[in-house]
Amino acid sequence: MNGHGYSSLPPEKSAALKRAVRLQWISLGVMGLIIVAVGLVAGQSQAMRTAFVEDLLALLPPIAFLLGVWRARKGRSPKHPYGHHRAMSAGHLVAAVALLTFGLSLTWNGASALLSGERPPVGVTSIAGYTFWAGWPMMIVMSLTVIPSVILGRMKLKLAEELHDDLLSADADMLKADWSTALATVAGVAGIGFGLWWADSAAALLVSVSIVKDGVTNLRGAVGALLDARATPIASQEPDPVIDKLREAALEEPWVEDVAVRVRDMGHVFHSEAFVVPVSGRPVDARMIDRLRDRLSEVDWKAVDTVVVPTADLPEDVDEG
């Protein structure tokens, strides 16, 4: 039970966290470049300008992650007796709201442009003495932005599972939203070239559906975690397997008759409470409780902060087991 900041993470998880931090700095740099490139080719096209604003929203999850990790690194203290892990949940809420805003903005812009019959003007552009239709650089730049978004998104999703990090998972969803929107823009601009003025808005509307859905799922998850909902694996509604493991580990002690476990997600790690009913007539001393607590803390790296509460009757509505 030494330290409750990230000093308490097992070495391979600490390494994964370091990789995640480096990945976020890289993605901030890459996204900065993309934003500049899109801004340069955006021109008068409203669709491209919207894409530009939405790209700015995609910067929020990495920033929230870096701030969250910086905060969560601090150990626990009398002032913060549970540590600072919740910073990650707060960051998840920021990322979820950014994702939902992105999706709703896309839906709104697509629907209103479609309903009012807005016809996007795309003229020509001159680069180094060559004149060509401005749709081409838009399509090329938007296609190129897909590549880093897909790669970074996959890397983040892998780290999200490894670190039990909902914020990284929301960030990966944001990157997915980013590249699907970019593909929709490519299809839309190509359609505009064929005289299909509605193509851009229709394509944006099509992809906005899944982005709004991801945003809502993440928002529910983030709010759930802040309301101390039962811990779940990343992007899932099911109870986390750690809950079962804690229950089984407690029942392995010969002096434990019955157990109820409640686990809340603090962001990366859990805070778990195990209520145990001793076998009747069996004396329980403080050392047995400490031993049980050590045993429970070792079932999973996320269960590092676990308390054991001996009780005669299990509290109601804490554990369904």
Added chain:
Amino acid sequence: MRWIRLLTAMFAFGLLAGCSEPGYPRDPEGTLLRATDGELVVGVSTHPPHVDVSDEGEVSGPEADIVNGYAESIGAEVVWVEGAESELMEKLKLGELDIVVGGLSSDSPWATHAALTRPYGKTTGPDGKEAKLVLATRLGENALLSNLERHLIDEGLEA
């Protein structure tokens, strides 16, 4: 939502495959095709020294020269329609006009009604600041817009 991605990708590739066809970009309403070797309907709002209309209905000034030169390049005959700027912009939006000229500047608030071209020249605005002069074409008629802009570039008309 995998099918949405698949659909988007197929849509994109289908369109890209067709890009080798001539006439890209195209006009949703086919304005350039109609005007070529036909009539180009141009709204004009008096704005000396950029464009002026005499009592006899003769249109003159640098913008008239640009329009006449462009019409010649596509073999079109110019049909001039005189009016106030706001009235012409409404007509442009409704598709009754193809182009509007009248000393418009690039920061004019008509982006909801018209596609403004790239600037063809400079002037000094009423506030003493430099303003870029543009022409206006019907929104979404990107073949016409692109064709006219190419003409401006070819003639060396740039801000």
